[in-house]
Amino acid sequence: xxxxxxxxxxxxxxxxxxxxxxxxxxxxxxxxxxxxxxxxxxxxxxxxxxxxxxxxxxxxxxxxxxxxxxxxxxxxxxxxxxxxxxxxxxxxxxxxxxxxxxxxxxxxxxxxxxxxxxxxxxxxxxxxxxxxxxxxxxxxxxxxxxxxxxxxxxxxxxxxxxxxxxxxxxxxxxxxxxxxxxxxxxxxxxxxxxxxxxxxxxxxxxxxxxxxxxxxxxxxxxxxxxxxxxxxxxxxxxxxxxxxxxxxxxxxxxxxxxxxxxxxxxxxxxxxxxxxxxxxxxxxxxxxxxxxxxxxxxxxxxxxxxxxxxxxxxxx
Amino acid sequence: xxxxxxxxxxxxxxxxxxxxxxxxxxxxxxxxxxxxxxxxxxxxxxxxxxxxxxxxxxxxxxxxxxxxxxxxxxxxxxxxxxxxxxxxxxxxxxxxxxxxxxxxxxxxxxxxxxxxxxxxxxxxxxxxxxxxxxxxxxxxxxxxxxxxxxxxxxxxxxxxxxxxxxxxxxxxxxxxxxxxxxxxxxxxxxxxxxxxxxxxxxxxxxxxxxxxxxxxxxxxxxxxxxxxxxxxxxxxxxxxxxxxxxxxxxxxxxxxxxxxxxxxxxxxxxxxxxxxxxxxxxxxxxxxxxxxxxx
Numbered sequence: 223x224x225x226x227x228x229x230x231x232x233x234x235x236x237x238x239x240x241x242x243x244x245x246x247x248x249x250x251x252x253x254x255x256x257x258x259x260x261x262x263x264x265x266x267x268x269x270x271x272x273x274x275x276x277x278x279x280x281x282x283x284x285x286x287x288x289x290x291x292x293x294x295x296x297x298x299x300x301x302x303x304x305x306x307x308x309x310x311x312x313x314x315x316x317x318x319x320x321x322x323x324x325x326x327x328x329x330x331x332x333x334x335x336x337x338x339x340x341x342x343x344x345x346x347x348x349x350x351x352x353x354x355x356x357x358x359x360x361x362x363x364x365x366x367x368x369x370x371x372x373x374x375x376x377x378x379x380x381x382x383x384x385x386x387x388x389x390x391x392x393x394x395x396x397x398x399x400x401x402x403x404x405x406x407x408x409x410x411x412x413x414x415x416x417x418x419x420x421x422x423x424x425x426x427x428x429x430x431x432x433x434x435x436x437x438x439x440x441x442x443x444x445x446x447x448x449x450x451x452x453x454x455x456x457x458x459x460x461x462x463x464x465x466x467x468x469x470x471x472x473x474x475x476x477x478x479x480x481x482x483x484x485x486x487x488x489x490x491x492x493x494x495x496x497x498x499x500x501x502x503x504x505x506x507x508x509x510x511x512x513x514x515x516x517x518x519x520x521x522x523x524x525x526x527x528x529x530x531x532x533x534x535x536x537x538x
Numbered sequence: 539x540x541x542x543x544x545x546x547x548x549x550x551x552x553x554x555x556x557x558x559x560x561x562x563x564x565x566x567x568x569x570x571x572x573x574x575x576x577x578x579x580x581x582x583x584x585x586x587x588x589x590x591x592x593x594x595x596x597x598x599x600x601x602x603x604x605x606x607x608x609x610x611x612x613x614x615x616x617x618x619x620x621x622x623x624x625x626x627x628x629x630x631x632x633x634x635x636x637x638x639x640x641x642x643x644x645x646x647x648x649x650x651x652x653x654x655x656x657x658x659x660x661x662x663x664x665x666x667x668x669x670x671x672x673x674x675x676x677x678x679x680x681x682x683x684x685x686x687x688x689x690x691x692x693x694x695x696x697x698x699x700x701x702x703x704x705x706x707x708x709x710x711x712x713x714x715x716x717x718x719x720x721x722x723x724x725x726x727x728x729x730x731x732x733x734x735x736x737x738x739x740x741x742x743x744x745x746x747x748x749x750x751x752x753x754x755x756x757x758x759x760x761x762x763x764x765x766x767x768x769x770x771x772x773x774x775x776x777x778x779x780x781x782x783x784x785x786x787x788x789x790x791x792x793x794x795x796x797x798x799x800x801x802x803x804x805x806x807x808x809x810x811x812x813x814x815x816x817x818x819x820x821x822x823x824x825x826x827x828x829x830x831x832x833x
Binding site for chain 1: 564565569572573576577579580581583584586587590598603645646648649651652653656657658659664668671673674675676677678679680681682683684685686688689701702704705707710730735736737761764765767768772782783786787790795797800801803804805807808811812815819820822823826827828830
C-alpha cells in the first residue's frame with residue numbers, strides 16, 4: 223500500500239514535465255501555427271503592406287472587408303502559367319538531384335562499410351565537409367564553375383572539343399547545374415546516413431546469405447536494400463520537403479527572383495518570394511504558399527502509398 | 539620492460555586474448571581510388587574559391603585559366619571590407635548563433651527528457667505532433683512572420699532572428715531519442731526514491747550524461763543559423779546588423795558578376811566553420827550517424 227502511494231506521488235510529481243514541454247508548444251503556437259493560419263487567411267485578401275499597416279493602426283474590420291476578394295487569388299493561381307512552370311521546374315530539379323544522389327550515396331556507403339578499410343574515420347569526416355558549407359557559398363562557387371564563357375566545366379569541355387553548353391540559358395542544363403549544387407552539399411551526408419543504416423544490419427543475415435552461396439549483387443539486392451527500406455523512405459521524404467522548398471540555389475544562380483531569363487529555373491518558393499517581397503503582393507504570395515502546401519501534402523500521400531505498397535509486396 | 543596493464547576480469551586476463559587477424563588486401567585499390575575521387579570533388583570547390591579569389595576575375599578568363607593561387611587575396615578582402623562591414627557580420631553571426639544554440643539545447647533537453655522519461659498524460663500524442671510539425675513547409679508562415687516583425691519594430695533587431703529560433707521540433711525529437719536511449723530508468727527511479735525533485739534529477743543526472751549529444755545538437759544549430767540566408771535577408775537591411783550570408787549577397791549589387799570578390803566572400807564566410815570543423819568534425823560525423831534512421 224505504501225508503495226502505491228509512493229508511485230502515485232511520483233506520477234503526480236512527473237506532471238511538472240508538462241511545464242518542460244510547454245516552451246516548445248507555446249513557441250510552436252506563436253511562430254509556427256499562428257503564422258501559417260494567418261498566412262492562409264491572407265490568401266483571401268488583396269493584401270499589400272499598406273493594407274496591413276492601415277489595419278494594424280486602426281483595427282478597423284472595414285479595412286479588411288474592402289480587401290476581401292474570396293477565392294480570386296486561387297483562381298489567378300490556377301491559371302497562372304508561371305506557377306505551373308515553377309512546379310514543373312521544381313520537380314525536374316528534384317528528380318535530377320535526388321535519384322542519382324541516392325544511388326551514388328549508397329555506393330559510397332557500401333565502400334565505407336568495408337570493415338577492413340583503412341582510415342575510415344578520415345574518409346567519413348572529409349565527406350561531411352561540403353555539408354557545413356552554406357547554400358549561398360555553394361551557389362556562388364557553382365555559378366562560376368558552370369559559367370558559360372569562363373567556367374571550369376565548359377573549359378574542360380573545350381579541351382575535349384565539346385561545348386560550350388548553355389548551363390544557364392537552357393532548361394535542362396540549368397536544372398542539372400542546380401542539381402549538382404544540391405548533390406555536392408548532401409552526397410556525403412546521405413552516404414553517412416546510409417553507412418549508419420548498413421552498419422546496423424545484423425551480421426547473421428550476411429553470414430547466412432554467404433552460406434547459401436549468394437553473389438555480392440544478390441546480397442546487396444536481397445539483404446542490404448530490403449533492410450534499408452525505412453532509411454530510404456526517410457531520405458526521400460526529407461529530400462522531397464527540402465526539394466519542394468528549393469530557393470537559394472536558383473536565386474543566386476540566376477541573380478534574380480526570375481529564375482533565369484526565360485524563367486527556365488524558376489521554382490515555386492522563388493515565385494512566392496517574388497510576389498510577396500519583391501512585388502509586395504502579400505495576398506497572392508500567401509495563395510502561392512497554400513498551393514505549395516497542397517503540393518507537399520499530395521506528394522507526402524503518394525510517398526506514403528508507394529512505401530506501403532513496397533512494404534506489403536515485400537511481406538508476400 | 540613494463541607490461542601494459544589491462545583492466546580485464548581475471549579469467550579473461552589469464553587466457554591470452556586471441557585477436558582476429560585483419561585480413562588485409564580485401565579492400566581493393568579501386569575503393570581507395572573511388573573514395574579519393576569523392577574527397578577530391580568535396581575539396582575542389584574550396585580550393586577553387588581560393589584560386590579565383592586570389593587571382594582576380596581576369597585570370598580565370600584566360601585560356602588556359604589560372605589553376606594555382608595568385609597573390610591578390612589581400613586586396614580583394616580589403617575591397618570587401620570597404621563595401622560591407624564583414625568582420626562585424628561575423629561577430630553578429632557568432633553572437634546570434636551562440637544565443638540560439640544555447641537556448642535551443644536547453645529547451646530541447648528539458649522537453650526531450652520529459653517526453654522520454656516522465657509519466658505525463660498525452661505523451662505519445664505530443665511526440666507524434668512534434669514529428670508532424672517537422673513536415674510543415676516553413677515558407678508558408680514567413681509572410682505573416684515578416685509582418686509581425688515589422689509590427690514589433692524588430693526589423694534590424696537580432697530578436698527577429700533569435701526569438702523565432704530558440705526551440706524547434708528537430709531538437710526536441712533528437713533529445714528525446716538521446717535521453718530515451720542513454721539514461722537507464724533505474725537511475726531516475728533511484729534518484730526519485732531518494733527524494734530528489736524532478737528538476738534536480740534532470741540537472742544532476744540527465745544533463746551530465748547527455749552533454750556530448752547536447753554539444754552535437756548545439757553544433758548543428760550553430761551551423762544552421764550561420765548558414766541561414768532567407769529569413770535574415772528579409773529582416774536585416776542595416777549593414778551593421780548583417781549576418782555573414784546577408785553580407786555576402788550585399789556585395790552583389792551590380793549586374794556584372796565579380797567572381798573574385800564573390801568567391802573571396804564565400805570563402806571568408808565559410809572559413810570560420812572549416813576551422814571549427816577541424817576540431818569538431820569527428821563528433822559531428824558521429825552525431826549524424828547516431829541520429830540516422832536505421833533499418
